[in-house]
Amino acid sequence: MNAAPKQPAPLAFGPPPETIQFWKRLVREALSLSPATPLYVFSSAPIAKRISELDAALIAAGFKSEIKNLKSQIGFRHWLSCKTQPVALLLRWWRAQGRGIEVVSEFELRAALAEGFAPEHILINGPAKHHWLPQFDLPELSVNFDSRAELDALLPLAKKLNWRLGIRLLTKEEFDPEHPQFPTQFGFAPDEAVAALNKLLRANARIETVHFHLRSNLPSAQSYERAIVEVAEICRAAKFSPRHLDLGGGVPAPQIRTRSGKVYDGQFGLDAFAQRLRQAAKLFPGLREIWLENGRFISSSSGVLVVKILDVKGRRGLRHLICDGGRTLNALMSVWEQHALIPLPERSGAQILTAVCGPTCMAFDQLARLALPRALRAGDHLIWLDAGAYHLPWETRFSHGHAAVCWQDETGLRLARERQRFENWWSDWK
Template identity: 30%
Template sequence: MSRPRPDAGPRAGTEAGTETATETGTEAGTEAGWDPVRLAEVAQRHGTPVHVLDAQRLDRAAEHLLDVLGGLGRPARAYYSVKTNYLPYLMRRLAARGLGADVVSGYELEAALAAGFDPAAMVFNGPVKTDAELATAVRHGVRVNIDGEQEIEALEAIAARTGQRVEVGVRISPGLPVSTSTDPSYRAQAERAAARTRFGWPAGSPQLASLVDRIAASPHLALRAVHAHLSSQIVHEDLMLRALERVLDEAAALHHRFGLSEVNIGGGFGVPGIRRPRVGPQGALAALRGESAVPDEEPFLDIARLLKELDGQMQRRGLDGVALACEPGRWLVSDVMAMVTRVMSRKELPEARWLILDAGNNVAPWNGTGEVHRLTPIGRPYAAEHSTWSVAGPLCYENDVHAAATELPDDLRPGDLLCLHDTGAYSLGRSNNFIRTRAAVVALDADAEELVWRAETGADVFALADPRTPDPAPGTP
């Protein structure tokens, strides 16, 4: 499978909001599998900013995951995390490959069904599920993983009305952090966040025991699955395994009592193409004082090794015949999309050298998590000499910054193109029209090219302002 090498992202040890470029002169970007000439041609035809989707790269990622799951010593399932990227073209492609779907809202459920996912291979997760959404899930035979206590009563009422016995799962929280840092204040924050998470029910807690007893007492519900989702962009494999041991301990006890059919470990598997800075208040203060921090290594999460180890742990706990499921999203789609953006302005100021792009946080909405994505120049040969640039988007918003400091060619100028890598995860769903409209998506499948999500217009932005405006036809992007 063609995926970025573990060291393809920003080098370990860079400060929050900074990035070290790996490219030299001429046209960069080919090391990540993208053809810079073709990207520039797409930008010429469709304008910028524009997302480009490599359909064959998506196929290879799905096939590799299914191969890994097929090599385990038990039944195994993959549910694609729809919230990661709900592009219908992409979902149809994954459904055709045999993946299931993980949804966390009613409209995601409807979109997944429309994309062709098998309802029997779908799970409904999330902390809030309305009665109407639960009724839709039950009607289609989609399993609900209970995260809110009120869901039990609602599901019981729905099942009683329809005369069904509904299989459900329960979400469990291990209460342990799955990321770490050389910054002790970051570690303290991570431990506190894991201990007080609002998602799921704490392993070993009386609250979990009470919830399970309520499900057991329900005449129309059958507890058949355990679910967990620990975080996002997890790169510390050993910490993830340690946390999941608590989940598997609970699963073993529940299996003895109820006979489980599935243990679902969720997703959040980290990808090498992006970096999230692991800096707490102590590290931030040190950086302001100009002190050099001890570099954090950026581990590479090996999903095959992770799943094989979990398979063995389930075997040792007597979970024979119980399926191992996961919910990859970012891992499948992060590097199957890239964005082409254009330099609009170059400002060389006394304290900073700025490149202002036409793609902002509205179409690359990651500044809330502090993610750093690589930028590579394309479209023409560039100087071998590089300088440190600050790179921002077009929004009148101070935090619309892609990189506080990154190495790029000296001769970048307005009109030049840059490739923003790894835009497949959380770009469409979290995009917005603050000041600028949303970007188009163009799919490449070998020699074929197809516009699969058109760019938003000003008319689209205000279409909801008049209640008399008819809704678009079902399935319209």
């Protein structure tokens, strides 16, 4: 028999009180609009805040903003990482600001087109796109090639449709984070990259961009700097001067911790990042723009997951809250991450080590294990913060349907998606 745990885990670490108040107010409003849980609540306000923080750092370092379009120096451009948070109302809100979107699949491209993005505001990334991109006859797309086979297959179309081309480079800074001894499957290795750039230059293609995406939650800006130095060497070897340096994503999400308690963005300063970038940009004569595709940093704090406690159990010193949503259905990120968890209504008094579980039949389905008030009871809600990145796209239909979604922007709060009904859950089958 397992021994009872002696020490309660620390209480959920706290975001600033104004953030807690913001979400409590919005969640109350959302629950009156859509009482069914699990429920995601998303808002544009935290996204606007993150963009302005990043903009301020980049402008202070000497870059010019894509929106203000000042006539000096190198500019920068934010692309919305569609895969991170594929919410129609977010795409509409983003497009209304005149910004572009980054997509990596046929469905994401169709979503961008359905939401009215013009092809010149769409950037296509991702592997093996020669298997689906030729069906679209879209001029002026931005396309970053990922492999030799892709380049060979798509080059004639790229020339015909005047695509703005780039290639993704596999630098030494890019590796599988779970097995750092192995590289990822993406992009051109340095020798392949020089050959690919030479081919594109010889073909008189509109090659303008070099791209990398290192990985998520980079611990410091130094990885970008080292990758940029490598990219500059490849460009020199190929006698190529890019107009755009596309850094992908990777800036860590604020407030989030690893399961062992380390703060992801602890060492990452936006000002240092921008300053290093400004220095590194000098390695590229002719560079006009830095492109950024940050997903997690931009949108993780723009959403919460709301679940309801359905049942309560206590055994061997651990209290279990069985909720109607959790890791398996709504928050796969909880495998790696700890987020703040806020009870609604507030409950005070003694705390006890508590496992917050979802409703599926898997011990894996555990959103968090931490000290929570003993007074929590069935019918109470729990708000899991920072659910605005990679929660919705990793949602499952495991024994249950998809959650409802509310969205708030300058026009107010709306139900963006109803909770999935049984008819819809089962109707795909022939």
